[in-house]
Amino acid sequence: MLTSIYVHIPFCDHICTYCDFHKEIASDRKKRNYIDALCRELVVHQDDLVDIKTIYIGGGTPLSLDEQLLAKLLETISQVVDTSRLVEYTIETNPNNLTASKIALLQHHGVNRVSIGVQTFQSAQLKFLNRDHKLADVTNGIQLLRDAKFPTISVDMIFSLIGQTMAELDDDLNKVIALGVDHISYYSLILEEKTILFHMYRKNEIEPNDEDLEGAMYERVIDTLQANGYDQYEISNFARNGAESEHNKTYWLNRDYRGFGSGAHSLMDGKRFYHEPNVRRYIQRAASDDFQPTSVEVTDGLADALMLGLRLTKGVSVTELNQRYDTDLFARYPELNNHINNGFIIHDNDRLFLSRSGILLGNIVFQTFVEVT
Ligand code: SF4
Incomplete structure (x- = not known):
């Protein structure tokens, strides 16, 4: 919805x-x-x-x-x-x-x-x-x-x-x-x-x-x-x-949204849609009600949900991600265990969230999920 x-x-x-x-x-x-x-x-x-x-x-x-x-x-x-x-x-x-x-x-x-x-x-x-x-x-x-x-x-x-x-x-x-x-x-x-x-x-x-x-x-x-x-x-x-x-x-939370206007992008049903960032062409195309996106990209929903969700201090629910993406998070990302052992990620009561050092080095943690995808 x-x-x-x-x-x-x-x-x-x-x-x-x-x-x-x-x-x-x-x-x-x-x-x-x-x-x-x-x-x-x-x-x-x-x-x-x-x-x-x-x-x-x-x-x-x-x-x-x-x-x-x-x-x-x-x-x-x-x-x-x-x-x-x-x-x-x-x-x-x-x-x-x-x-x-x-x-x-x-x-x-x-x-x-x-x-x-x-x-x-x-x-x-x-x-x-x-x-x-x-x-x-x-x-x-x-x-x-x-x-x-x-x-x-x-x-x-x-x-x-x-x-x-x-x-x-x-x-x-x-x-x-x-x-x-x-x-x-x-x-x-x-x-x-x-x-x-x-x-x-x-x-x-x-x-x-x-x-x-x-x-x-x-x-x-x-x-x-x-x-x-x-x-x-x-x-x-x-x-x-x-x-x-x-x-x-x-x-x-990697939920659907729709963007309107030149350069705006949207996430819907696992795909990202992009409007070209060009005001002149946006106006020209609008004259014929042409609001089709100029590019579409299929996303890796799990990787996005994990990276974006870990930006939140309350992190992500393992069960929720497993159910939403029909997966086993730890099998898909064995590196998660390293981050937990290194103290960058805390695993507590089904939730994964960044520790203080993980927050400070967030990009290093996120890189892991980009490399696997
Ligand atoms: S140019 Fe300055 S005011 Fe305009 S969007 Fe960028 S940061 Fe904001």
Whole structure:
């Protein structure tokens, strides 16, 4: 049963130096044509959307859309999904895109969670990352949300920034905790290919932090957030008072979801479907209601369920995976026993989950499952 949809808005007002998401700076006309095409895709597939429980509008920067386009998108979603039955409805934004009228529009359409890209509180780092917002935008934006009694606020942060010291990380941690938001995602900086930072790295203009420092910073993030009431429920995600992201759990539990828009992908019935990340062609094809995926890939459901499920601190149920994939997990992955003996994975009462050292070295553990498949 399809219970989650993702809607992609591939537009930003500026390009951050580390970002490899599918996004572009576009004209108003292109944005208008894109929203028309996207709304059409939603309407064409509305019969599949009767049981939707979570919606995530991501990007790009969805809230950078002007109010007219934002209203059109939200109205269309309200037409094709019964938003009164949603448990979670998230939109991503940058701090400077939050205005009282946009927040009112979101609330009118039942959006109940906003995910804000803060990344760091160090002005020099914000500039280096080419972020568009100022520090005051963060507190102003959150105050506007609070004034409107907006239900759930999440903030995205990055650690192990180029040249970042432990003292700067501590300052970021203190400031993000002081915001008192419900949910914090904290990722390490990754130098992705085709980004400005990666280009600078190739030209020896920047030097990433060494692995030891990055590991120490990750531990500092976990310890500090946990000491301040944020439970780590996923490798990079922390929630207060149970405010875990229900939509993102769809991905980590390897459940079906459908993506709408240029570059969006879907998981349905064990297959991943991809829309080509090309706004112009997406608009062209939409003119003839052609929303066929540009590529399809049969997945190894068990490997995905194991790798994604182990990202959650409560891990996976052996019995559940064996039943769901008609398999014997330990026969299929004998390496699991090594990880248990090495102390990276804990096997307790039918559940497998990463230990603290497993969390710190997650990629090494996950690599095992990739190699076997
Ligand atoms: S605002 Fe977000 S999506 Fe846009 S370039 Fe920056 S990081 Fe990427």
